[in-house]
Amino acid sequence: MLQSLHSNSQNAFGPRCTGSVIETQHLSKVYSRGLYALRDLSLTVGKSEFVFLTGPSGAGKSTFLRLLLMQDRPSEGELFVNGSNLSKLSRSEIQEYRRAIGFVFQDFKLIPTRTVLENISFVPQVLGVPAAQQRRRAFQVLKWVGLQHRMSAFPLDLSGGEQQRVAIARALVSDPVLLLADEPTGNLDPDLSLEIMNLLREVNAGGTTVVVATHDRELIRLVGRRTITLDAGQMVELA
């Protein structure tokens, strides 16, 4: 099933790079009064890799994801995704770039006034995909996360785990090459957390690069993937 999800041609952005999907060079983000959220960060994330980003609160995990989502611009250094320097993207190129990125947040960010299926088909809808394709593709990913029977429910009628699965389905509906997850299990109990991680592992198995920011060391140990540890905006450990 996962293979069929990725059977469509994946979105591409920038010049193709066979090695790393994410590459940073002396990346820094300075907020007001000279406070460094990230300092001199240099790392790479390979294609189809599953990477954990961890560290205490305020370590810079979310800031890094914000930079990757182009919600913020780096203050210093370079950030490349698939070979494109994100600092140099124009407004329309940012839109194009974001279409190739999936995102999952701790608070799910589902639209409460829309049904589960509408929450997912909303993405292709606002990207101008024809209506029939929107619903077909939305149903396909919803089935993949095992929630096709809840497609007419509203987000607030679902459990936290189900809401996060809907959020993952929404992230996958545009067939991204890179999936970013910011504390995706932060609101879930340990069993549901592992369930969500297994889902993300399946996504990764289909070829999508996955970056998960979490402070849950136990979960990282259970999943057992490469881990980048940040503290006070700097990389302190690469395991």
Added chain:
Amino acid sequence: MRALDYALREGWASLWRGRGSTACAIIAIALAIVVLGSLLLVTWNVERLLAEWTSAAEFSVYLRDDATSEQRGAIETLIDGSGVADGREYVSKADALTRFRSEFTELAPLATGFEENPFPASVEVRVRAEAQNDGRADALVRRIAALPGVADVRYDREWLTRIASGLAAVRGTGFALALLMALAAAVTVASVVRLGLQARRDEIEIMQLVGSPIAFIRGPFVAEGLLQGGLGALIALVVLWLGFSAIGGWWGAELGAVLESGSLQFLPARFCASLVAGGMAVGGAGGLVAARHAA
């Protein structure tokens, strides 16, 4: 096309969701358009009547009772040779009295107590429209007034000119007022649309994160403004029509006595369409201002 379809559907849905606050914006637009529409209705009708009266303009040359036939002949020769007249008619003293009795039946007894017919003979001259505008009619009136046998010449264009200039002042003031009200309506629309925008922050954030085109993000807010403006304008037209009909019902007989029957008309379709387009433009501008905060 899909962006337009999406914008209209989402704009309508948002308008319906926030119908309480939306009603305020629609009323604000409707009020502005009622003011503008009333002004148009009045000025358009008055301008039309002025044009009718101007095209039917004529002057009357009243002859002295002792005017000779030679003097009358000289007057008529001057009129015919001037190129100003579209036609003329001699009204004798007896004809004038008959006309008075038939047109003012209630006043007719007043004319019976005189030993002699008190009405003067006259020559009524229909003036060509171009001669009114280029001043030849005025020049002819002055020349006729100086001829022997002429008691008076009445050429009442001055009041038409005064009405026309008064109308211009009313129109200027009214348009300024309507413009201010339209501005206030646009600000109201922008505020209402921004309220809707705040309620849809999550949707907008998701749209931005998935790389949605600007047209999809801003479109619904502009469409919401356009719809508010269009609805406001339609309501204003209905109010204007009801007001126009009511005035016709209440004072139709009195107006009919002063003006010719059927002289007052409601705004033509092109004006109504312009008002709706204007309302939509005001609403759309308000929506666009609000939408700029979305992306």
